[in-house]
Amino acid sequence: MTVGLQTFETLRDASAVVGRDPSARFLGGGTLLVRALNEEAADFSTLLRCTDRVLVEIRASGSRVRIGAGVTMARILASRELAFLHPAARAVGGPAVRAQATVGGNLFAPPPYGDLAAALLALDARVSVQSGYSPRDMPLDEFLRTRDTMVRSIVSGVEVARPRGERSFRFLKVSKVRPKGVSLLTIAARLEDSAGRLSGVRVAYANMGPAPVRAAAVERALEGRRLEPLVVEAAAAAAANGCSPPTDAIASAWYRREVLPVHLSRLLLGVA
Amino acid sequence: MSHVTLDFRLNGTGRTELIAGGETLLSLLRHRLDTTSIKQGCRQGTCGSCTVIVDGEPRLACITLAATCDGCTIETAESLPGPGGLHPLQQAFMDHFAAQCGFCTTGMLMAAKALLAANPSPTREDVVDAISGNICRCTGYQPIIEAVLAAAGAGPSGAGQPGGSRPGVV
Numbered sequence: 440m441t442v443g444l445q446t447f448e449t450l451r452d453a454s455a456v457v458g459r460d461p462s463a464r465f466l467g468g469g470t471l472l473v474r475a476l477n478e479e480a481a482d483f484s485t486l487l488r489c490t491d492r493v494l495v496e497i498r499a500s501g502s503r504v505r506i507g508a509g510v511t512m513a514r515i516l517a518s519r520e521l522a523f524l525h526p527a528a529r530a531v532g533g534p535a536v537r538a539q540a541t542v543g544g545n546l547f548a549p550p551p552y553g554d555l556a557a558a559l560l561a562l563d564a565r566v567s568v569q570s571g572y573s574p575r576d577m578p579l580d581e582f583l584r585t586r587d588t589m590v591r592s593i594v595s596g597v598e599v600a601r602p603r604g605e606r607s608f609r610f611l612k613v614s615k616v617r618p619k620g621v622s623l624l625t626i627a628a629r630l631e632d633s634a635g636r637l638s639g640v641r642v643a644y645a646n647m648g649p650a651p652v653r654a655a656a657v658e659r660a661l662e663g664r665r666l667e668p669l670v671v672e673a674a675a676a677a678a679a680n681g682c683s684p685p686t687d688a689i690a691s692a693w694y695r696r697e698v699l700p701v702h703l704s705r706l707l708l709g710v711a
Numbered sequence: 712m713s714h715v716t717l718d719f720r721l722n723g724t725g726r727t728e729l730i731a732g733g734e735t736l737l738s739l740l741r742h743r744l745d746t747t748s749i750k751q752g753c754r755q756g757t758c759g760s761c762t763v764i765v766d767g768e769p770r771l772a773c774i775t776l777a778a779t780c781d782g783c784t785i786e787t788a789e790s791l792p793g794p795g796g797l798h799p800l801q802q803a804f805m806d807h808f809a810a811q812c813g814f815c816t817t818g819m820l821m822a823a824k825a826l827l828a829a830n831p832s833p834t835r836e837d838v839v840d841a842i843s844g845n846i847c848r849c850t851g852y853q854p855i856i857e858a859v860l861a862a863a864g865a866g867p868s869g870a871g872q873p874g875g876s877r878p879g880v881v
Contacts, residue, residue, distance in 0.1 A: 441731070441733065442731075442732060442733030443713045443732045443733065444713070444715070444732025444733060444776065444778050445732075446778075466776070469774050469775060469776055469779070470756050470774055473735060473756075473773075473774040473775070473776055474754070474755050474756055474774050476733060476735075477735070477754040477755065477773065477774070478754070478755070486732065486733065486776070488779065513768065529840075532756070532844055533759065533769075533822070533840075533841075533842070533843040533844015533845065534768075534769050534822065534825065534826070534840070534841055534843075534844060535756075535759065535762055535768075535769040535770055535771045535822065535844050536756055536771065536844055538765075538768040538769060538770055539756075539770060539771065539774065539775065618839055618840060618843050619840075619843035619844065
């Protein structure tokens with residue numbers, strides 16, 4: 440299949456084209472779209488790229504950090520400001536994939552990918568989206584629920600609040616192959632402590648559904664409580680509520696449901 | 712079909728090529744420019760056999776659009792041997808029996824070269840991570856890890872010394 444490539448200097452111009460041309464897709468690092476081209480599975484005939492600086496900026500302001508959608512996993516790993524995201528960025532592929540794979544691309548990555556998106560979801564990230572000439576922000580949670588409709592827009596970046604303590608943000612990618620393998624499941628959790636009790640708990644999974652998803656039942660089981668074995672047990676019992684994991688070459692949906700509570704417990708108890 | 716002009720440096724030599732917008736770096740370098748050290752493996756970004764170095768970073772040529780490399784410096788395994796013979800990494804791969812069928816070898820070499828350029832004294836864990844995107848179905852990886860560590864121990868020459876050009880010698 441013949442595919443054209445157009446390059447734009449501004450996000451607005453690129454967004455105007457992607458919004459009106461159903462055969463156009465916005466190119467991030469290429470790890471998904473160029474692969475689709477190689478597999479002759481592309482549902483697009485034009486790729487758009489953009490050299491707008493806003494896509495590759497990392498800007499810290501107080502407790503919040505804005506990360507451009509074109510920032511790669513390698514750049515996250517090189518940034519001290521983003522140290523809390525290093526475990527998630529390191530979980531994405533080998534060094535060559537990390538040099539290409541972008542934050543924006545990860546938000547669209549289907550299972551078994553999307554490890555960084557799960558981490559951002561647990562951090563309550565907000566997504567900046569450019570639709571036509573109109574920019575808007577939305578919670579990542581909402582974005583991921585509707586992401587199939589978002590290919591007509593361009594993600595320009597995400598914004599997150601830095602976790603307060605080193606142990607208040609935890610990330611676990613479970614894989615059958617060491618050191619790098621496809622994710623069996625991925626868990627990210629923000630566990631901020633307020634006077635000895637958990638506050639503002641967020642738990643998110645990748646590979647436990649068609650897109651990264653929050654574990655609302657687990658969050659309810661943990662919120663306002665102390666992180667102790669009985670509480671962890673209750674959270675583990677609710678771990679798979681609302682999940683619809685895939686069956687693929689790595690594992691069956693049944694297996695994923697069976698092992699999720701075990702890995703969630705280990706993450707919460709700090710023994711993962 | 713829209714074509715664009717691509718200016719880049721390949722193994723120390725300036726090149727200008729007319730390319731299709733959707734052409735991959737693998738297609739350009741291996742199939743059109745005969746840079747055959749780059750192997751076509753999975754074409755999914757999974758096996759690492761097409762690893763090259765673009766502006767100092769390891770990249771997978773199969774999932775890189777050539778058009779995104781305008782103005783870039785690209786290194787392939789053809790650039791490794793210097794006037795004095797094999798690059799220290801190549802010598803270490805020989806000494807440690809780090810190649811069997813050889814299909815992954817050039818990708819492994821470039822992944823290792825990128826590592827040593829950024830980190831001349833890697834730990835074993837660093838080496839394992841550096842080649843974690845490169846699949847080898849023959850060696851079991853240990854000889855490759857030993858070879859990279861040995862090349863690093865050989866001093867600065869193992870750490871990204873640009874070789875001369877001896878096309879075809881890999």
